[in-house]
Amino acid sequence: MNATPNPTAQLKFRDPVLGRELGEKLNSVVAEIGRAPVSVMHVCGSHEQAIARFGLRSTFPKDLDVVMGPGCPVCITDVPEVDEGVALALQGVRVCTYGDMLRVPGTVKSLADVRGDGAQIEVVYGIDQAVALARQTTEEVVFFATGFETTAVATAAALLAGVPKNFSVLSAHKYIPPVMEIVAEMPGSRIEGFLAAGHAAVITGSGVFEEFVKSHRIPVVVAGFEPLDILAALVKLVELVRDGTPEVVNMFPRCVSREGNRVAQEQLWKVFSPMGGRWRGIAHVPNGNLRLKEEWSAFDARRRFTIDVSRLWDYAPPKLLGQCLCGEIMSGSRGPKDCPLFGKECVPENPVGACMVSTEGTCRIWHQYGGHLDLRGVS
Ligand code: SF4
Numbered sequence: 001m002n003a004t005p006n007p008t009a010q011l012k013f014r015d016p017v018l019g020r021e022l023g024e025k026l027n028s029v030v031a032e033i034g035r036a037p038v039s040v041m042h043v044c045g046s047h048e049q050a051i052a053r054f055g056l057r058s059t060f061p062k063d064l065d066v067v068m069g070p071g072c073p074v075c076i077t078d079v080p081e082v083d084e085g086v087a088l089a090l091q092g093v094r095v096c097t098y099g100d101m102l103r104v105p106g107t108v109k110s111l112a113d114v115r116g117d118g119a120q121i122e123v124v125y126g127i128d129q130a131v132a133l134a135r136q137t138t139e140e141v142v143f144f145a146t147g148f149e150t151t152a153v154a155t156a157a158a159l160l161a162g163v164p165k166n167f168s169v170l171s172a173h174k175y176i177p178p179v180m181e182i183v184a185e186m187p188g189s190r191i192e193g194f195l196a197a198g199h200a201a202v203i204t205g206s207g208v209f210e211e212f213v214k215s216h217r218i219p220v221v222v223a224g225f226e227p228l229d230i231l232a233a234l235v236k237l238v239e240l241v242r243d244g245t246p247e248v249v250n251m252f253p254r255c256v257s258r259e260g261n262r263v264a265q266e267q268l269w270k271v272f273s274p275m276g277g278r279w280r281g282i283a284h285v286p287n288g289n290l291r292l293k294e295e296w297s298a299f300d301a302r303r304r305f306t307i308d309v310s311r312l313w314d315y316a317p318p319k320l321l322g323q324c325l326c327g328e329i330m331s332g333s334r335g336p337k338d339c340p341l342f343g344k345e346c347v348p349e350n351p352v353g354a355c356m357v358s359t360e361g362t363c364r365i366w367h368q369y370g371g372h373l374d375l376r377g378v379s
Contacts, residue, residue, distance in 0.1 A: 013226030014054075022231035023059045029238045036063035039190040040237055041183065041332050043176060044071035044197035045360020046225050052369040054227040064238065065190075067332040070179050071197060073147040074100045074358035075326060076279040080309075081172040082106035085144040087309045088170065088301065089119035094137070095170075096122040096130035097144035100358040103351055108315040111144075126151075127158040127169075134167035142301045146172045149200050152290050153264045156271035159292075159299060170301040173290035175274055176200055177208055182283050183331055184216045191218065191332060193237040198224040198252040203268070205260025206250040217246040224252040271296055280354060281327025320345055324353030329362050336363040343367060 030038055042048065048068045051057050060066060070076050083106045089095045095111065102112040102123065115121040120139075124130045127143050134141035145155045152173040159169070180194055196209060201222045209220040219240035223233030233251040240247060250256050270293075277289030292300040301307070323341055328334035336342045336355070346352035348364055355361035359368075 013224075013228045015228065018228055019059075019231060022228065022235055025235050026059075026064070026231065026238065027061045029235060029242055030061040030064045033063075033238065033242045037065040037190075038063060038192060038238060038241060039065040039067065039332075040193040040195065040234070040241070041067050041069040041191045042071065042195035042197075042223070043069040043180065044195075044200075045073075045075075045358065045362075045365070046199070047071070047195060047197065047223065047230060048362060048365050049360065050225050050227065050230055052365050056227060056230060060234075064234075066195075066234070067191075067335070068330075068362045069183055069191075069194075069332050070279055070282055070330040071176075072330070072355065072358050072360040072362065073151070073174065074098075074104055075330060075354040075361045076174055076179075076282065077101070077104060077146050077172045077354070078278045078280045079105075079107055080278075081146075081170075082110065083309045083312055084302070084307050085111055085142075085170060086114050087307050087312060088142055088305060089114050089121055090311055091305065091308065092120075093301075093305065094120040094122065094133075094139050094141045095144055096124045096133060096141060098125075098146060099123045100360075101144060101146055103357045104354045105318060105321055105352070106312070108312050108317045127155050131158055131163050131167055134164045138166060140305075141167050142170050142305075143167070144170045144172065148174055148176050148197075149203050149268060149290075152272060153203055153268050156267045157264075159271050159296060160267055163299060168299045168301040168304050169292060171272070171289075171291055173272065174279065174285075174288055175290055177204070177212060178274070178288045179279060179282070179285050180209075180212055180220075181216065182285050182288075184212075184218055186283075186331055186333075188333070192241045193219045193221070195230070195233055195237060196220050196222045198222055198229070198256055201250075201252065201256045201260065203261050203264045205258050205265075206248050206256055207258040208260070209248045213246050213248050219246045220248050222248070222250045222252050222256050224255065279330075281324075282331050318352070320352045324355075326353040326355040326363075329355055336366045339363070 274287035
């Protein structure tokens with residue numbers, strides 16, 4: 001067996017000739033729709049990253065508006081959830097979480113702030129590392145679990161595999177399908193179609209969007225993350241908009257099936273229940289939060305500890321947070337350039353809002369790529 005990677009195969013989803021053809025097709029389908037703007041939303045920071053990294057936005061037709069929705073898991077972790085992690089750390093519990101979460105502002109403090117004050121905050125790449133850490137100590141270790149169904153499955157699998165008694169989970173996991181309903185139903189929403197995140201659909205399957213399409217009559221196309229994946233999925237999406245045919249189309253069949261990964265789904269729903277809860281800056285999302293089921297209460301940090309957030313009120317809140325537009329940006333009604341703090345008071349080194357913290361946050365991505373994602377007219 002030849003184990004040498006084939007560079008040609010690696011690049012086949014970045015073929016510039018095919019990319020140009022798809023770009024032309026996209027232009028012609030949007031022109032056939034004959035009105036402006038045609039607005040579609042992707043719900044994934046990795047899509048925005050790929051669009052920015054490969055300069056795709058500058059190839060989009062000027063009458064096509066591709067907006068990023070609430071697809072950054074760090075950005076939508078709600079302020080009170082960050083406060084809970086901060087309060088636990090201040091209570092002397094060792095808190096483990098992903099590196100992106102550290103600088104997400106809470107009401108008055110971030111995890112990075114309290115780490116600077118001496119709290120024990122550990123950055124981990126995943127729950128397994130946090131479990132390993134708990135095995136090496138008798139101290140209480142809490143994994144502050146964030147992210148969508150993709151990372152929630154990992155959390156569920158770790159709990160099912162068995163964790164030490166001094167380990168628990170503070171779940172801020174979110175479930176994507178319900179928030180699409182909220183965005184679609186927002187007053188004045190102009191979203192005509194959704195690009196769904198391929199990695200989440202690997203788990204849930206493309207079939208999870210069928211009810212949404214039926215009830216909202218808005219098409220959903222599942223897309224991968226290479227430039228040609230995104231362009232091909234956009235072409236399909238605007239074709240569905242043009243033809244007025246709301247359907248679910250899977251344009252990532254090399255990874256996604258209609259049923260998804262049944263084993264992963266089973267693990268997910270053995271451990272978590274969907275619950276209503278707030279997504280930062282957006283809204284209360286019915287069934288949008290994933291919380292540990294009653295039978296896992298021994299490992300649920302919310303039940304194991306009395307989380308006393310009152311200690312946080314000794315600190316003054318950050319002055320500029322009230323001006324942050326992350327909520328409007330994540331629901332697709334505003335863009336980073338609408339925020340007066342963008343690139344001035346709010347920069348990646350000194351973020352005011354959560355969208356400037358994570359590498360999957362819209363403001364951070366726009367800032368990283370120069371703040372001019374649409375290069376038309378920029379000299
Ligand atoms: Fe919030 Fe900063 Fe983005 Fe403005 S630039 S919306 S303050 S994250």
